[in-house]
Amino acid sequence: MATKDMPVEAGQEARKVIALDVDGTIADLATQIIKIVKDRYNVELTVDQLTKYHVEELVPSMTRAEFVGILKEIWDNYKEIGLVDKQIPRILEDVHKDYEIHVVTAAVGTDDQIRDWLRINNITYDKFVHVAHQADKQKEGADIYVDDYFEVAKQVAVLDKNVIIIKQPWSEIDEQVILNSHNKIVVAQSWVEVRELLLPRLLRREQAQ
Ligand SMILES: [Mg+2]
Numbered sequence: 001m002a003t004k005d006m007p008v009e010a011g012q013e014a015r016k017v018i019a020l021d022v023d024g025t026i027a028d029l030a031t032q033i034i035k036i037v038k039d040r041y042n043v044e045l046t047v048d049q050l051t052k053y054h055v056e057e058l059v060p061s062m063t064r065a066e067f068v069g070i071l072k073e074i075w076d077n078y079k080e081i082g083l084v085d086k087q088i089p090r091i092l093e094d095v096h097k098d099y100e101i102h103v104v105t106a107a108v109g110t111d112d113q114i115r116d117w118l119r120i121n122n123i124t125y126d127k128f129v130h131v132a133h134q135a136d137k138q139k140e141g142a143d144i145y146v147d148d149y150f151e152v153a154k155q156v157a158v159l160d161k162n163v164i165i166i167k168q169p170w171s172e173i174d175e176q177v178i179l180n181s182h183n184k185i186v187v188a189q190s191w192v193e194v195r196e197l198l199l200p201r202l203l204r205r206e207q208a209q
Helices: 030-041 064-076 088-096 111-120 134-140 150-157 175-180 191-198 202-208
Strands: 016-020 099-105 127-130 144-147 162-166 185-188
Touching: 030 064, 064 111, 088 099, 088 191, 099 111, 099 134, 111 127, 134 150, 144 150, 150 162, 150 175, 162 191, 175 185, 185 191
Parallel strands: 016 099, 016 144, 099 127, 144 162, 162 185
Antiparallel strands: none
16 A cells, blocks of 8 residues: 555654655656647647746747646546656655655645545555645645755755755746755756655754754
8 A cells, every 4th residue: 555654653753754745756747748739739848848837938829727727637647647757656656765755745636536536546654634725735844845946945945844856847946045045945857866855864963963
């Protein structure tokens, strides 16, 4: 079973909590977005051209509501959504040995759709939190956020939390904010790098100081 409920036992040190995003971080919505944009808007985009988090800003005739509708449609067909990286289930299994994993998502899919996608894709997690807006993620109070959208990093790093931004063409990374974050915000180029950041406990060591 992918979902593991592992309560912290008495005398056992509470593990640090990771808030794990879904869309664009572990779930590859980009491939589906590109297909629908080509079919419906006759605009051919490559993944590298998805440089905006709000895709309607890249497709002249698309409205915000239409883009949200597309995301909903993609989640209605969640079995078609692949993983951002095939190694993610194994990496999360490793990470779970040292951290508690909370899936914290503002995805437009229903709870049942997202949870079933997590099950099908063998995603290990302890808790599932479905928030209404990206901005609500900070309320989760996790120690380390793993996300693909820099806006989340900005909201969370001011609360003295660590953030790993998995670099995607649409991340909208602001180098100046990273410089000012005193290592709270780290950009990972790949999921292998996310593992390297978490497993040597670099962030934990830094927090202990
Ligand atoms: Mg995301």
